[in-house]
Amino acid sequence: MTKKITIEPVTRVEGHGKVTIHQDENLNIAQSRLHIVEFRGFERFVQGRPYWEAPVLVQRLCGICPVSHHLAAAKALDVIVGAGTGDGLTPTGEKMRRLMHYGQMFQSHSLHFFHLAAPDLLFGYDADPAIRNVIGLAITPEFKGLAVQAVMMRKFGQEIIRATAGKKVHGTGAIPGGINKHLTQAEKDEFLHGKDPLNIDKMIEWAQASVDLFKGYHKANAEFIDNFSVFPSNHLSLVRKDGALDLYHGVLRAVDSEGKRILNDVDYQDYGKYIAEEVRSWSYMKFPFLIDLGKEKGWYRVGPLARLNTCDFIPTPMAQKEFEIYKAYTNGKPNNMCMHMHWARLIELLHSAEMIKELLNDPDLMSGELTTKGQKRKEGVGLIEAPRGTLFHHYAINDDDQITMANLIVSTTNNNEPMNQGVNFVAKKMMTGQKEITEGMRNAVEVVIRAYDPCLSCATHALGKMPLDIKLIDNNDEVISELKS
Amino acid sequence: MSKKIVATTSLAGCFGCHMSLLDIDERILDLIELVEFNKSPIDDIKTFTKQCDIGIIEGGCCNSENVHVLKEFRKNCKILVSVGECAIMGGLPALRNGIDIKECIDEAYLNGPTAKIGNPEGILPNDDELPMILDKVYPCHEIVKIDYFLPGCAPRADLIWNALVALVTGNALELPYEVVKFD
Numbered sequence: 001m002t003k004k005i006t007i008e009p010v011t012r013v014e015g016h017g018k019v020t021i022h023q024d025e026n027l028n029i030a031q032s033r034l035h036i037v038e039f040r041g042f043e044r045f046v047q048g049r050p051y052w053e054a055p056v057l058v059q060r061l062c063g064i065c066p067v068s069h070h071l072a073a074a075k076a077l078d079v080i081v082g083a084g085t086g087d088g089l090t091p092t093g094e095k096m097r098r099l100m101h102y103g104q105m106f107q108s109h110s111l112h113f114f115h116l117a118a119p120d121l122l123f124g125y126d127a128d129p130a131i132r133n134v135i136g137l138a139i140t141p142e143f144k145g146l147a148v149q150a151v152m153m154r155k156f157g158q159e160i161i162r163a164t165a166g167k168k169v170h171g172t173g174a175i176p177g178g179i180n181k182h183l184t185q186a187e188k189d190e191f192l193h194g195k196d197p198l199n200i201d202k203m204i205e206w207a208q209a210s211v212d213l214f215k216g217y218h219k220a221n222a223e224f225i226d227n228f229s230v231f232p233s234n235h236l237s238l239v240r241k242d243g244a245l246d247l248y249h250g251v252l253r254a255v256d257s258e259g260k261r262i263l264n265d266v267d268y269q270d271y272g273k274y275i276a277e278e279v280r281s282w283s284y285m286k287f288p289f290l291i292d293l294g295k296e297k298g299w300y301r302v303g304p305l306a307r308l309n310t311c312d313f314i315p316t317p318m319a320q321k322e323f324e325i326y327k328a329y330t331n332g333k334p335n336n337m338c339m340h341m342h343w344a345r346l347i348e349l350l351h352s353a354e355m356i357k358e359l360l361n362d363p364d365l366m367s368g369e370l371t372t373k374g375q376k377r378k379e380g381v382g383l384i385e386a387p388r389g390t391l392f393h394h395y396a397i398n399d400d401d402q403i404t405m406a407n408l409i410v411s412t413t414n415n416n417e418p419m420n421q422g423v424n425f426v427a428k429k430m431m432t433g434q435k436e437i438t439e440g441m442r443n444a445v446e447v448v449i450r451a452y453d454p455c456l457s458c459a460t461h462a463l464g465k466m467p468l469d470i471k472l473i474d475n476n477d478e479v480i481s482e483l484k485s
Numbered sequence: 486m487s488k489k490i491v492a493t494t495s496l497a498g499c500f501g502c503h504m505s506l507l508d509i510d511e512r513i514l515d516l517i518e519l520v521e522f523n524k525s526p527i528d529d530i531k532t533f534t535k536q537c538d539i540g541i542i543e544g545g546c547c548n549s550e551n552v553h554v555l556k557e558f559r560k561n562c563k564i565l566v567s568v569g570e571c572a573i574m575g576g577l578p579a580l581r582n583g584i585d586i587k588e589c590i591d592e593a594y595l596n597g598p599t600a601k602i603g604n605p606e607g608i609l610p611n612d613d614e615l616p617m618i619l620d621k622v623y624p625c626h627e628i629v630k631i632d633y634f635l636p637g638c639a640p641r642a643d644l645i646w647n648a649l650v651a652l653v654t655g656n657a658l659e660l661p662y663e664v665v666k667f668d
């Protein structure tokens with residue numbers, strides 16, 4: 001008898017998925033799968049649209065980090081309009097986009113940690129679901145301050161996005177070859193010196209406090225955080241040419257679980273030489289891998305954990321200090337502990353706040369040429385480090401400026417195999433020998449998915465969305481235990 | 486006055502409308518004084534645990550699962566509100582409505598440059614666990630009765646806030662021109 005467990009929907013995971021877990025007759029876990037059940041068809045239906053629509057169209061894949069899609073598409077179109085890759089823009093064009101991006105990082109990391117992940121840590125993953133959420137935080141006196149802080153941090157990031165992109169969700173600021181507005185003096189003053197708590201110094205202070213909160217939690221719960229889900233993998237991200245963490249632009253680097261370079265700072269315009277995607281019949285989400293290493297060994301992780309494994313240093317002082325502490329914990333080796341993703345995320349939150357401050361003090365934001373262009377081209381690739389990892393956009397156009405091909409590899413898709421591995425790891429640990437799934441077990445599975453991504457919605461641009469059912473299935477394919485949405 | 490009960494869901498949407506709901510910022514703390522949340526992706530409640538007063542729907546219907554969830558919402562909520570272009574008229578995902586679904590699938594899994602190399606066997610997703618894709622993306626009101634519509638992509642946070650407060654308190658809804666936007 002194999003049993004099958006299904007979890008759906010994954011809540012506090014923005015997007016729709018489903019998990020099935022198969023047990024053999026000895027109640028051992030035979031197989032676990034995270035199915036992405038939505039498909040949209042973006043690659044096909046953007047064909048024929050004028051290319052300049054891409055940054056506003058394609059961001060509608062994901063309303064949680066639309067800025068990432070907005071900018072990745074704009075970067076691909078920079079190449080097409082002859083503005084070069086990333087470093088070819090005017091100072092104003094590049095810096096306004098960077099401000100938008102770090103604002104987005106700041107709001108998204110705050111949301112991811114406080115609204116979606118922290119409830120599991122603060123209340124316990126097996127606490128009452130009615131309370132195990134951000135509203136639960138807000139109505140629990142002990143955590144109310146934290147909930148208010150979470151709301152205000154997200155608000156600050158969203159306001160930066162509004163000031164640079166024109167609108168909080170689905171803005172229009174980035175255009176092929178640059179940006180369409182400057183920052184005003186009033187906006188700058190507001191961000192730098194706004195009424196407490198909505199100013200950048202407070203945000204930096206709170207970001208540092210968030211890192212400290214995690215470190216304190218880790219100290220008290222090291223056993224859980226270190227062992228909840230841990231397995232070796234490759235790691236991939238952009239890094240600046242000198243090896244610094246850079247979330248907006250750089251070269252493509254990958255390391256293996258021991259830290260050996262397996263992709264050595266290559267130009268991402270050539271991504272197609274290095275990366276391919278496998279299709280499996282049970283998920284609408286594809287499985288990317290490094291061609292050189294093949295399907296079995298070539299899969300990799302992206303996101304905060306991967307970024308801090310690939311980069312050599314962080315180019316802002318407070319985050320660099322935290323980076324050194326973080327790296328020392330694994331003796332400088334790549335970190336393969338899933339729950340450390342939150343630690344890495346909060347260090348990036350701090351880095352983003354520091355970057356925002358640096359940019360706000362830059363006069364280039366308030367004047368200077370907005371756009372540039374050069375020799376037109378027929379094809380372009382745009383990469384960016386979205387909050388949840390490397391995001392690939394690739395477009396080709398025809399003589400009438402219509403899109404003829406669009407290829408998107410979103411962050412969550414890059415993490416498809418790691419999420420499946422994580423689910424399998426937790427299922428083996430918690431469900432071996434169990435005949436019934438408890439709510440706590442189900443949430444444990446979700447906790448590991450949430451470490452990567454509360455953002456399955458964008459990965460489903462390929463068609464279908466993701467509520468998480470969990471089904472326990474026996475070896476006769478009978479469902480013996482099921483928790484449904 | 487007992488609290489009104491609110492449930493929310495995202496069907497074939499991008500979660501941008503949910504994000505816009507969160508963009509009411511500190512008013513979210515006032516909101517939880519006014520309402521109690523039931524089934525919603527923001528919390529951990531996966532199935533309706535009681536009858537709700539207001540159901541907020543983001544996204545249209547692109548597969549059998551969406552239709553099922555929407556019908557559940559109609560059954561369990563007194564008032565349903567379509568929030569955003571996707572719920573109201575299919576939105577961006579409905580751009581596929583003029584195209585054969587097979588073409589969309591082939592492009593994603595067979596023809597795309599990275600899939601072409603990685604999927605020489607030509608495998609397509611077709612497992613029993615995956616819901617049926619509908620021929621078109623349908624607006625919600627073509628599937629069930631919808632009581633109110635809030636336009637925008639995403640609707641402004643102020644519009645969502647004003648509408649919710651009006652529904653919860655029973656006062657007339659004031660809609661200043663500036664908060665109603667269609668992009």
Ligand code: SF4
Binds near residue numbers: 170568576639
């Ligand atoms: S209406 Fe716009 S913001 Fe809302 S779900 Fe649809 S695409 Fe996203």
